[in-house]
Amino acid sequence: MRERVLSGMRPTGKMHLGHLHGALENWRDFQDTYECYFFIADWHALTSEYSDPHIIKESICDMIIDWLSVGINPEKSTIFIQSKILEHAELHLILSMITPLSWLERNPTYKEQLQEITNRDLSTYGFLGYPVLQAADIIMYKANKVPVGIDQLPHLELTREIVRRFNFLYGEVFPEPDAILTQTPKLLGVDGRKMSKSYQNSIYLSDSPKELKEKIGQMFTDPQRVKRHDPGDPSVCNIFTLQKIYNIPGAVEEIAKQCRLAGIGCVECKTILTELLIRDLTPIQEKRDYYVSHVDEVQEILRRGIRNAQKVAQATMEEVRKAVRID
Ligand code: TRP
């Protein structure tokens, strides 16, 4: 039996380059080795968007279409929506009985977000329990591997602790999942801050050639490089980070060298990058256009994924109910 990989994303809208290189490319590659489950964590989104939830639903279709367009393959993977599998809520409830408050209160991600996010009230029971719901998502499918970014590692550790406690109290039901730390290139947005939907600085997979030209054109380069004949430092330049992703190794080295010698200008460097981006995104966008005009196919893919996930979830919950003797 192949090991299981599971990962999820909160529905925040169209996918940008950060999602592609930080998560989706890894997901795509895992499909060849693992039995994969990928889902939209809409209940997790609700923990912070509860007062204005319309964005959640609007995002789901866009996201699924983006996933399919980059090669998440419904023949290989189970693609589903968290809230369609009510068993997640039941497991969350049961896990909440055995999770000490102190484990949740000391969670660094929780403490950080409480501090950083000031435009909404996150002092809720649901938000504190975010990682308990995440644990339910993961162990419902008895996932062995969970690809996540570094910010999610504390949640994975909590999942492992909850699993140990569950197994100790009720018998060995769940495997302890391992995190697969996905190597994320540090992609900055058009304004030099982290690429994020909330900063409106993202380059989307669906951006047209015109939008790509404009956005790349606006991007900061080496701030020390004011005039064309000033030498540049590629290591501090966001355009260069993208060159490393999109250009071939020899050409990347040559650009770095010429940048330091002021042999290449930023305008030219950006033009090269834009062409490469257009080349790479075009096939993704062609698939995207296909799915946008065949939304019924997308719905059918989701229905199949949900059915598949439900089967696994129902079987797990039968085991869980027996184990905790609420059956
Ligand atoms: N918390 C994750 C994030 O913000 C999303 C998520 C929810 C998730 N449930 C999960 C990721 C289970 C991996 C496994 O990125």
Ligand code: SF4
């Ligand atoms: Fe950045 Fe390219 Fe300009 Fe060098 S030449 S500073 S790598 S954009």
